[in-house]
Amino acid sequence: MNKPDSCPISKEYPQILVAHGGGGKLMHELIEKMFIPTFQNPLLESRHDGAILELGNTKLAFTTDSYVVDPLFFPGGNIGTLAINGTVNDLAMCGARPMYLSTGIILEEGLETNKLRSIIKSMGQAAETAGVKLVTGDTKVVDRGKGDGVFINTTGIGIIEHNLQICPASVRPGDAIILSGDIGRHGVAIMAKREGLSFETTIESDCTSLEKVVLEMLEANIQIHCLRDLTRGGLATSLIEIAEAADVSIQIEENAIPVLEEVQGACEILGLDPIYIANEGRFVCFVPPSQIDQTLQIIDSHMLGGQACVIGTVLETGTGVKMKSCLGVNRIVNMLSGEQLPRIC
Amino acid sequence: MNKPDSCPISKEYPQILVAHGGGGKLMHELIEKMFIPTFQNPLLESRHDGAILELGNTKLAFTTDSYVVDPLFFPGGNIGTLAINGTVNDLAMCGARPMYLSTGIILEEGLETNKLRSIIKSMGQAAETAGVKLVTGDTKVVDRGKGDGVFINTTGIGIIEHNLQICPASVRPGDAIILSGDIGRHGVAIMAKREGLSFETTIESDCTSLEKVVLEMLEANIQIHCLRDLTRGGLATSLIEIAEAADVSIQIEENAIPVLEEVQGACEILGLDPIYIANEGRFVCFVPPSQIDQTLQIIDSHMLGGQACVIGTVLETGTGVKMKSCLGVNRIVNMLSGEQLPRIC
Numbered sequence: 196m197n198k199p200d201s202c203p204i205s206k207e208y209p210q211i212l213v214a215h216g217g218g219g220k221l222m223h224e225l226i227e228k229m230f231i232p233t234f235q236n237p238l239l240e241s242r243h244d245g246a247i248l249e250l251g252n253t254k255l256a257f258t259t260d261s262y263v264v265d266p267l268f269f270p271g272g273n274i275g276t277l278a279i280n281g282t283v284n285d286l287a288m289c290g291a292r293p294m295y296l297s298t299g300i301i302l303e304e305g306l307e308t309n310k311l312r313s314i315i316k317s318m319g320q321a322a323e324t325a326g327v328k329l330v331t332g333d334t335k336v337v338d339r340g341k342g343d344g345v346f347i348n349t350t351g352i353g354i355i356e357h358n359l360q361i362c363p364a365s366v367r368p369g370d371a372i373i374l375s376g377d378i379g380r381h382g383v384a385i386m387a388k389r390e391g392l393s394f395e396t397t398i399e400s401d402c403t404s405l406e407k408v409v410l411e412m413l414e415a416n417i418q419i420h421c422l423r424d425l426t427r428g429g430l431a432t433s434l435i436e437i438a439e440a441a442d443v444s445i446q447i448e449e450n451a452i453p454v455l456e457e458v459q460g461a462c463e464i465l466g467l468d469p470i471y472i473a474n475e476g477r478f479v480c481f482v483p484p485s486q487i488d489q490t491l492q493i494i495d496s497h498m499l500g501g502q503a504c505v506i507g508t509v510l511e512t513g514t515g516v517k518m519k520s521c522l523g524v525n526r527i528v529n530m531l532s533g534e535q536l537p538r539i540c
Numbered sequence: 541m542n543k544p545d546s547c548p549i550s551k552e553y554p555q556i557l558v559a560h561g562g563g564g565k566l567m568h569e570l571i572e573k574m575f576i577p578t579f580q581n582p583l584l585e586s587r588h589d590g591a592i593l594e595l596g597n598t599k600l601a602f603t604t605d606s607y608v609v610d611p612l613f614f615p616g617g618n619i620g621t622l623a624i625n626g627t628v629n630d631l632a633m634c635g636a637r638p639m640y641l642s643t644g645i646i647l648e649e650g651l652e653t654n655k656l657r658s659i660i661k662s663m664g665q666a667a668e669t670a671g672v673k674l675v676t677g678d679t680k681v682v683d684r685g686k687g688d689g690v691f692i693n694t695t696g697i698g699i700i701e702h703n704l705q706i707c708p709a710s711v712r713p714g715d716a717i718i719l720s721g722d723i724g725r726h727g728v729a730i731m732a733k734r735e736g737l738s739f740e741t742t743i744e745s746d747c748t749s750l751e752k753v754v755l756e757m758l759e760a761n762i763q764i765h766c767l768r769d770l771t772r773g774g775l776a777t778s779l780i781e782i783a784e785a786a787d788v789s790i791q792i793e794e795n796a797i798p799v800l801e802e803v804q805g806a807c808e809i810l811g812l813d814p815i816y817i818a819n820e821g822r823f824v825c826f827v828p829p830s831q832i833d834q835t836l837q838i839i840d841s842h843m844l845g846g847q848a849c850v851i852g853t854v855l856e857t858g859t860g861v862k863m864k865s866c867l868g869v870n871r872i873v874n875m876l877s878g879e880q881l882p883r884i885c
Contacts, residue, residue, distance in 0.1 A: 211651040216681025225679065229657060233664035234674040238640075246675035248640055250699060251598035259642035259695055260678045265686075295583075295593055297604035299644075299693040306556040312574060319578035330583040330591035332575060333605045333693075336561025337883065341610075341688040348644040348678075350604055350695035354595060538682065 214533025218427030218473075221532050243362050243440075244285040244423065247355065256291035258282060259350040265538040267310065267344050269388045271380075271399030275314035277475060277540060278347040279321035280404045281426065287409040288422040288478065290361035291353025293325060298349050299333045303342030314345060325404040327351070357413055363440035365420040370481040370509040372445065375408070375494050376401070376502045377453035378430055382472035382536050383461045398457050403476035408497035412480070417490050421481040424474070426540055431470040431528050433479060434516045445516045447507030447528075470518075471531055473539040481509065559878025563772030563818075566877050588707050588785075589630040589768065592700065601636035603627060604695040610883040612655065612689050614733045616725075616745030620659035622820060622885060623692040624666035625749045626771065632754040633767040633823065635706035636698025638670060643694050644678045648687035659690060670749040672696070702758050708785035710765040715826040715854040717790065720753070720839050721746070721847045722798035723775055727817035727881050728806045743802050748821035753842035757825070762835050766826040769819070771885055773876065776815040778824060779861045780875050790861045792852030792873075815863075816876055818884040826854065 214221045231239060238246045245258030262278045272280075279296065286293040298318070302311065322329050359365075380401040387398060405424065412419060421441070423433045430452070438445045454462075454469045462469050482490050487505055494503035516528040559566045576584060583591045590603030607623045617625075624641065631638040643663070647656065667674050704710075725746040732743060750769065757764060766786070768778045775797070783790045799807075799814045807814050827835050832850055839848035861873040 207653065209653055211647045211649060211653060211656065211681060213649050213681050213683060216647065216679055222679060226677075229660055230677060230679075233660050234667065234677075236673050236675065238673065238675040239677075246640070246642075248675065248697070250600065250639070250697070251596065253596035253598045255595065255697075257640060257642060257697060258676055259644045259693070261644035261646050261680050261693060263646060263680045263682050294595070295591070295602060297591075297602060297695050299604045299606035299695070301606050301608060301646075301691055302556045302561065304556060304558050308552065308554055308556060311556065315574055315578050322579065328581050328583065329579040330581065330593065331603055332571075332579075332584075334561055334567060334570065334575075335606050335608045335883075336556060336558050337608050337688060337691075338558060340685065343682060343686040346646055346682075346691065348604070348606060348693035348695070350642050350644070350693070352593070352595070352600075352602060352697070538680075 213537045217533030217537060218432055219531040219533045244288045247289060254355040256286050256289035256353040256355055258285040259348065260285060261346060261348040262540055263346050263538050264385065264540050265343065266388050269400055270384045270397050272402040273314055273317050274345055274347055275317035276321045276402050278349045279318050279325060280402055280475060281540060282349040282351040283325040283327055283404045283406055284424045286351045286353035287406040288424050289353065290357060290359060290409065290413060290419065290422065291355045292410060293327045293351055293353045293406050295352045296322065296327050296329045296349050297331045298329055298347060301342055301346040302334065302336045303344050304336055304339045306344050311345065325406055359419055361419050361422055363421055363437045366437060366441040366443055366481050366509055367420060368443065368509050368511045369484060370420055371484045371487050371505050372447065372507040373480050373482060373490055374452065374504055374506045375478050376498050376500055377455050378425060378474050378477055379454055379458040379462065379469035379472040381475040382539055383458050385539055386536050394457055394461055396457055398461065401474050401476035405476065405478055408494055411493050412490060415489060415493060417486050418483050419480055422478055424478040426473050426475060429471040429473055432530055435528060435530050438514060438516050442514060444510040444513030445507060446510055447518045449518050449520045451504055451506040453502045453504065467535050471535050475540065558882045562878030562882060563777055564876040564878045589633045592634060599700040601631050601634035601698040601700055603630040604693065605630065606691060606693040607885055608691050608883055609730065609885050610688065611733050614745055615729045615742050617747040618659055618662050619690055619692055620662035621666045621747050623694045624663050624670060625747055625820060626885060627694040627696040628670040628672055628749045628751055629769045631696045631698035632751040633769050634698065635702065635704060635754065635758060635764065635767065636700045637755060638672045638696055638698045638751050640697045641667065641672050641674045641694050642676045643674055643692060646687055646691040647679065647681045648689050649681055649684045651689050656690065670751055704764055706764050706767055708766055708782045711782060711786040711788055711826050711854055712765060713788065713854050713856045714829060715765055716829045716832050716850050717792065717852040718825050718827060718835055719797065719849055719851045720823050721843050721845055722800050723770060723819050723822055724799055724803040724807065724814035724817040726820040727884055728803050730884055731881050739802055739806055741802055743806065746819050746821035750821065750823055753839055756838050757835060760834060760838060762831050763828050764825055767823055769823040771818050771820060774816040774818055776873050777875055780873065783859060783861050787859060789855040789858030790852060791855055792863045794863050794865045796849055796851040798847045798849065812880050816880050820885065
């Protein structure tokens with residue numbers, strides 16, 4: 196039995212559980228009950244992937260993420276690629292042009308210098324691809340057994356060059372919900388590596404940066420209402436967060452959600468649901484229905500495979516997320532307590 | 541024997557040592573050989589406490605630090621106070637008005653929720669005192685034995701509202717070097733707590749935020765050439781870094797450097813040199829000699845104890861740092877390989 200599930204709201208945990216970092220209910224509780232009341236300010240309360248700041252005449256997005264992925268190296272990337280792309284993507288999801296990154300690296304004594312070199316090299320390459328500059332940093336070393344190889348924090352600044360309000364509060368009934376491609380690859384790639392599982396083909400993480408596709412959508416005047424990359428907690432958690440923050444009801448169709456056959460197979464064997472699995476290069480966008488075709492076309496021109504699709508819509512009434520299953524049954528999609536797969540990013 | 545000391549420049553370490561995070565020679569080597577060539581850009585190469593960015597019409601300072609201090613709670617503060625003040629101070633040392641912070645928190649499974657609450661509360665109080673807003677954050681949890689209670693990254697944005705270039709490159713021969721107060725308290729407080737040592741009086745960390753004193757110096761038109769807070773590696777390392785980056789020679793007087801009697805006593809017992817010990821609320825500033833009195837007055841009006849003093853000057857020729865000892869001998873001050881006290885911040 197997974198105790199945290201039993202009564203997650205009323206119970207106060209005397210100790211931190213792994214589930215508190217899983218992007219699910221327990222993490223939200225920690226944030227809502229401890230962090231937000233302490234650091235109380237309207238910017239924090241928008242519950243978006245980053246904060247939007249106005250400094251002088253400049254509108255900025257500002258976002259941070261720490262990366263603790265285990266293992267450090269996985270098919271399709273490593274913690275370094277993830278640390279750059281993850282933060283670049285959070286800026287892109289604010290509709291910002293990613294500009295500058297900082298990095299704070301915590302090393303564990305005994306880490307092979309070659310592994311670090313390889314991670315740093317990947318960070319450099321990913322930053323170049325995404326067009327961001329890493330301009331300031333910090334390095335700490337903790338004693339053996341007090342860390343886990345490498346933890347990386349990256350914090351990003353991006354410029355917002357348009358007048359759209361891209362955030363949950365802009366979501367409107369009737370909005371089409373577009374998914375940028377198939378889901379579940381990152382989580383399954385990590386888990387297969389971690390557990391030493393092998394499938395017929397190696398499933399690679401979808402880890403990539405999303406600034407170019409978002410900037411092209413903006414240039415094409417797509418009236419984007421909201422963007423969200425599908426990391427911890429996957430598609431399901433992202434949609435639930437948006438529905439809650441926007442106070443709307445979302446209807447999606449299970450049939451419409453693309454999942455690679457190999458990913459589906461791995462999920463079935465392991466009892467995982469792909470809609471909760473973390474991705475590192477997929478996103479949803481909420482756009483007016485009149486712009487569906489144009490949006491799909493732009494996304495497909497940037498993504499290998501070209502599987503962007505409409506997976507649902509925002510309803511006139513109600514709250515929360517409902518999914519019509521392949522069998523035609525409409526069920527409520529709930530947030531998990533933690534993450535199906537801890538330390539996925 | 542401390543192996544890393546033997547030949548720190550030519551040797552490549554196959555594994556990361558604790559000394560690589562100590563703020564000394566090994567850390568500089570890691571940064572110079574691995575990080576800077578990979579992330580190559582002029583902003584990173586200024587080797588300052590933060591990067592200075594121009595975005596639109598706005599000039600910003602941007603800086604990051606991860607805090608891994610052990611123990612989490614110590615006389616005079618905790619990791620939360622440190623995480624706010626440390627990053628606020630790095631912004632202040634760029635001559636910026638600290639505005640916004642992000643925080644990335646890595647928790648170890650099993651951490652007592654009450655400890656976390658207390659740390660978060662301290663962060664909230666320190667942020668309020670320093671006048672900064674914590675606007676975005678991230679929380680991760682790692683399994684037991686893969687972290688050490690709490691690690692905190694804070695990254696800060698400040699606005700630069702003047703036209704001075706406050707950085708090592710602005711240091712000039714003849715500049716007076718002013719120290720804001722007595723040194724060594726933070727390092728000794730941490731060490732005493734960690735090792736369970738007790739002295740007649742409890743030595744408290746000097747952990748505090750420095751934005752107010754710096755902003756008042758700017759308002760008073762002090763022509764600040766360079767500022768540096770004396771964290772990892774202490775006064776000695778800060779001055780060596782500045783001398784190297786500015787390509788100047790610095791002469792200081794040991795007699796002029798204030799050290800509390802209890803701190804001096806603790807250092808003698810433990811064989812530590814106060815000039816290498818980390819502080820969390822002390823700084824040096826390089827100013828024209830004509831503004832010494834005004835600068836001392838402003839600093840003393842902000843610091844308890846009022847011990848700001850001139851400790852030295854920038855010479856016309858040479859490079860590096862020399863210190864005239866209490867016995868009148870002039871010796872070269874070298875950078876240590878690591879830190880006398882690891883995990884001090």
